[in-house]
Amino acid sequence: MVEVRPDEVSAILRQQLSGFKSETELEEVGTVLQVGDGIARVYGLTKVQAGELVEFETGLQGIVLNLEEDNVGVVLLGASDEIKEGDTIKRTKRIASIKVGEGMLGRVVNTLGQPIDGKGPITGTTYEMPLERKAPGVIYRQPVTEPLQTGIKAIDAMIPIGRGQRELVIGDRQTGKSAVCIDTIINQKEFYDAGQPVFCIYVAIGQKASTVANVVKALDEKGAMAYTIVVAASAADPAPMQFYAPFAGAAIGEFFRDTGKPALIVYDDLSKQAVAYREVSLLLKRPPGREAYPGDVFYLHSRLLERAAKINSNDSIAQQMNDLPESIKGIVKGGGSLTALPIIETQAGDVSAYIPTNVISITDGQIFLESNLFNAGVRPAINVGISVSRVGGNAQIKSMKKVAGTLKLDQAQYRELEAFSKFGSDLDASTKLVLDKGARNVEILKQGQFSPVTVEKQVAIIYAGTKNLMRNVPVNKVREFELEYTTQLEQRHPEVLAALKAGKFDDSLTSVLETVAKEVSDKY
Amino acid sequence: MSEIKVASRYAKSLIDLAKEQNALEQVKGDMQLFVDTVKASTELQAVLKNPIIPIGKKNSILVAIFGDKVHATTKAFLKIVIDKARAEVLFGTAKEFLNQYNQYKNIVTAKVTSATVLSDAAKADIIAKVKEVTGGEVRLNATIDESLIGGFVLTVGDKQFDASISSKLNQLKKDFAQRVVA
DSSP states (O other): OOOHHHHHHHHHHHHEEEEEHOOOOEEOOOOOEEETEEEEEEEEEEOOOOOOEEEEHHHHHHEEEEEEESEEEESSSSSSOOOOOEEEEEEEESSSEEEGGGTTTTTTTTTTTTTSSOOOOOOSSSSSSSSOOOOGGGGGBBBOSBBBBSOOOHHHHHOOOOOTOOOOEOOOTTSSSHHHHHHHHTTHHHHHHTTOHHHHHEEEEEHHHHHHHHHHHHHHHHHHGGGEEEEETTTSOOHHHHHHHHHHHHHHHHHHHHTTTTEEEEEEHHHHHHHHHHHHHHHHTTBBBBOBBBBHHHHHHHHHHOOOOOOOOHHHTTTTTTTOOOGGGGOSSSOOOOEEEEEEEOOOOOTTSSHHHHHHHHHHHHEEEHHHHHHHTTTSOOOTTOOOOGGGGGGHHHHHHHHHHHHHHHHHHHHHHHHHTOOOOOOOOOHHHHHHHHHHHHHHHHHTOOOOOOOOHHHHHHHHHHHTTTTTGGGGGGGHHHHHHHHHHHOOOOOOOHHHHTOOHHHHHHHHHHHHHHHHHHHO | OOOEEEEHHHHHHHHHHHTTTTTTHHHHHHHHHHHHHHHHOHHHHHHHHHHSSSSHHHHHHHHHHHHTTOOOOHHHHHHHHHHHTOHHHHHHHHHHHHHHHHTTTTEEEEEEEESOOOOOOHHHHHHHHHHHOOOEEEEEEEEGGGGGGEEEEEEEEEEEEEEEEEHHHHHHHHHHHHHHOO
8 A cells, every 4th residue: 555654745735835925015905885786996095006906805806997086996806795895905016917828728718817617727838918908009010911811712702801900790690700700710720730820819708608618619629729719708707807808818819919920819799898898887887878888988999909910020120019018028029910800799780889880990891791691591691792801902812812803793793683683584695694603603602610611722613603614503513513623623733722822823723723613514 | 976075175174274263273172072972872973864854953953062062163164064954974074174184283093903912012113113104193093803813914094014824824825725726
């Protein structure tokens, strides 16, 4: 039998205790006047700063949000049951911040950066990043020029997203907003496998914990958790945790951005965050404005989304960036980016409500998802007519730009003529051509969930669509054709696909595409 | 406006008035008397706070209690505050007055809580130390709390020096818990 000697035990205990410092410091304290609804009003704390982290005797933390003449308003980051009137509350002299490091990859954390997936503490070096931080100034930025491949044909072809861009995903409930973003995260696996990972952060705000668990499971199964961090503030968490969650996500994203790496952050969703912020603001007795949101709800979103940026590739310029946290000063590199995909849920397609208009005006474009398209079987249910990307065009790879140039116009024409076709009357040949091509293009742009398509295959199939190489394929066989066509290319002409991926596009390549398309379409 | 704000405004004007009339010490004594009296009597507190009792009645009650014992300024002050239907802030005003008086005279109140009764020498030491830091005259307010186990907690304004055994143990507990996990 293995024995453990008592003196061994005490030696270990002594060693564990040895580092304990018992210095007493002068603390600044206040007393709780009243507590309720997740808010505490505190007397004292005269020198406290707005946004500072404060600590109660029980270890519960709070953030100072209101500084008034005779009291301080503190939002509690946890349950208020154990807080009583008269309790003392201490300053920590730290602005609210979280510890960020590469050890967080693959983990699910809460707003405070603490792991909540039961896999033990975060390992590796961590750096302290403030939740609220000013966005990089003009001189530290660079135009968006690199593509961020979403793997979704409709988006990469017609609404391209660049690294450092902010592209809003907006639509009613149950239209596949989250699915688009999760597919985008899954598509980054290709880059992770190639050794140039785009680090992904998925921020779940006010969602059911079971939904978050499903997302994590889906990402895990697709091997996407290796480069992804999930920040979760579920519906059961206090409102301050919910409205700070995107800021925690942004702080993590900034760590990658400022160390010269590309990162992608999904805020799912900002309408719930605005609701959580409204709750806290009303409880703090800030005056309500339109739809009872506080006056600074625009600033809440604009300051968050401004933090998405493409950083100047020059290291020495990047190192002088404004408001760099002390902790990462030594490791700052240029050329990093933070791409943001905020999600907004509309009510019955009403995009002119307060929060949707605000976020539309902040972002660099939007992807509209519509429930009638979704119900008609067009999935992803993207309305390409009103979806735009204001900066992504520069970021598209050359081959895609050439191929997709006419696609958006074709589809607009198709939709206009589609109404006519409903009458079933005699159509002239040119109208019929537009209709046939359009119907096949709609089929091409359909795509299943969790099945992102690589950019070279996208170019190949969209080329077939825009050049009307599938005119002999029946509309309901288009997906079959697509599969056959791309497999043929993959097996017989991998060099063509590689060239397309590199952005090359010339007659020798297109002739290969055309022959293969002809061969495959002849089967139908 | 919150009660504290109203009280501090009234208190400030009363201090200014008392200074002008060279009656600061008397008025301060009156306010101390008022605070002690109100603290001792829950009925009087209820009367002051009750909006149903007519203003005239409140006035006559206060005159009957404090009539000859207080300075003319205090008397006039009590009357005007009650006439303005602010009787509920009187207690707060009086406390705030004492606060502001202490500030004006540079008197600091230090609260020390200890597990055992402090010796006079220890108290003198604490007073000397607080005086050294704040530079004002120090009033020491000592209380006993056995749950501290040992040591003491010194509070001056919103600064606190916690040298008690119980808080050390608490800190050790937190530290230890974190280290075992890490």
